[in-house]
Amino acid sequence: MKAALYGLVLAVLVGWGQAAAKIAVSPVLHEEARVQAGQRFAVTCHHRGEEPLEVEASLALFDQDAWGKAVFLDDQDSVARAEQLLSVHPRRFWLEPGAKEVVQVEVVQDSFEHLYAVLFLKPVQSSLQTRLAVLFLLSTGSGEAALDVASWAHRGEALTLQVENSGGSHGLWAGELLLFDGDGRLGDTMQVRSGVVLPGRSRGLEVSLPSWVEKVEIRPLQFGGGP
Amino acid sequence: MARNRAVLTYLTLVLMLLAASTAQAAAVITMQVEILAGFSIACEEDNLAFGTLSPEQTVQKELELTVWSNVPWDLYAAFSGTGELPGVLEVQDHRGVWLDVGRSSKVVLWGQPETGRDGSALTIPVRFTSSYSDAPGTYEFQIEFTVVPSL
Numbered sequence: 001m002k003a004a005l006y007g008l009v010l011a012v013l014v015g016w017g018q019a020a021a022k023i024a025v026s027p028v029l030h031e032e033a034r035v036q037a038g039q040r041f042a043v044t045c046h047h048r049g050e051e052p053l054e055v056e057a058s059l060a061l062f063d064q065d066a067w068g069k070a071v072f073l074d075d076q077d078s079v080a081r082a083e084q085l086l087s088v089h090p091r092r093f094w095l096e097p098g099a100k101e102v103v104q105v106e107v108v109q110d111s112f113e114h115l116y117a118v119l120f121l122k123p124v125q126s127s128l129q130t131r132l133a134v135l136f137l138l139s140t141g142s143g144e145a146a147l148d149v150a151s152w153a154h155r156g157e158a159l160t161l162q163v164e165n166s167g168g169s170h171g172l173w174a175g176e177l178l179l180f181d182g183d184g185r186l187g188d189t190m191q192v193r194s195g196v197v198l199p200g201r202s203r204g205l206e207v208s209l210p211s212w213v214e215k216v217e218i219r220p221l222q223f224g225g226g227p
Numbered sequence: 228m229a230r231n232r233a234v235l236t237y238l239t240l241v242l243m244l245l246a247a248s249t250a251q252a253a254a255v256i257t258m259q260v261e262i263l264a265g266f267s268i269a270c271e272e273d274n275l276a277f278g279t280l281s282p283e284q285t286v287q288k289e290l291e292l293t294v295w296s297n298v299p300w301d302l303y304a305a306f307s308g309t310g311e312l313p314g315v316l317e318v319q320d321h322r323g324v325w326l327d328v329g330r331s332s333k334v335v336l337w338g339q340p341e342t343g344r345d346g347s348a349l350t351i352p353v354r355f356t357s358s359y360s361d362a363p364g365t366y367e368f369q370i371e372f373t374v375v376p377s378l
Binding site: 028029 | 263264265266267268269270295296298301303307332334337369370371372373374375376377378
């Protein structure tokens with residue numbers, strides 16, 4: 001009886017009785033060097049659902065965690081910083097089924113060396129809350145990435161690498177693994193890419209190796225460059 | 228006479244070959260298109276009811292989502308709401324680890340490959356654990372899923 005009094009009804013995780021929203025966006029990543037104030041980037045939002053839908057656009061910044069995944073910075077200061085440097089138009093708009101809207105993101109101030117911002121496009125009347133995140137990797141200068149393998153470890157059938165970017169812009173590291181067997185013979189080679197590493201950040205990479213590999217050598221193929 | 232006929236035949240053959248090659252060249256049209264990186268997400272379910280719970284009881288449900296993307300992508304989950312989330316809301320990532328999404332956005336799936344035309348159908352386990360801190364009543368809250376291009 002007492003348990004019943006303490007009963008807690010968790011009724012709804014998502015909204016009731018609203019049509020499923022289905023929007024598509026493209027492109028989902030804008031990467032541009034030597035950006036200037038007034039420069040615009042277009043993001044197309046397409047409604048693939050069956051009911052009219054309102055979409056909200058908002059800005060924030062992003063960083064990167066130790067494994068290279070984007071970390072959204074949507075606190076008050078970060079949003080204010082993004083809003084100070086970029087503008088979005090329109091902020092809210094209605095889309096009929098099958099209709100498209102082009103959202104313009106404009107560089108208002110180019111007083112930054114590099115800016116890693118995110119544009120969220122979110123259906124306002126969605127049955128489930130979903131967002132699509134468009135990433136902006138913008139830089140005003142011609143700073144270059146400086147990527148290197150800071151450390152690596154070979155344990156059993158796994159190789160873990162830590163790629164570090166000490167340069168002034170984002171970039172990716174590419175390298176070749178030389179795989180040697182127990183007799184010291186080169187048995188195979190394997191190409192690996194780090195994915196984007198933001199300046200001042202490092203990201204881990206895990207590579208699965210064949211069981212016969214006893215020794216690994218790493219040969220960098222490329223430094224710098226974008227994704 | 229015979230020589231003239233041979234020359235005429237030769238010239239006719241050359242002309243026919245030229246005409247054939249011209250016709251073939253004229254039929255080839257170079258087309259160009261740029262396909263942009265794009266993605267989309269959908270969930271057909273309107274709601275997910277956890278039902279009636281006693282304090283410190285855990286209930287698990289599954290959410291069905293579909294993602295379409297022509298580039299590698301990640302999926303994030305977060306509690307979405309202005310108020311305080313009752314209890315603990317967790318989402319299971321693709322390693323099987325339960326992530327508390329009540330405090331901050333968590334990466335549920337990462338480094339997912341391009342989905343192709345049909346999209347990638349996802350089953351996301353979600354669980355809720357009530358506590359004695361939650362007053363009896365009916366609670367409604369939302370969880371938000373974000374698709375992000377993999378860096």
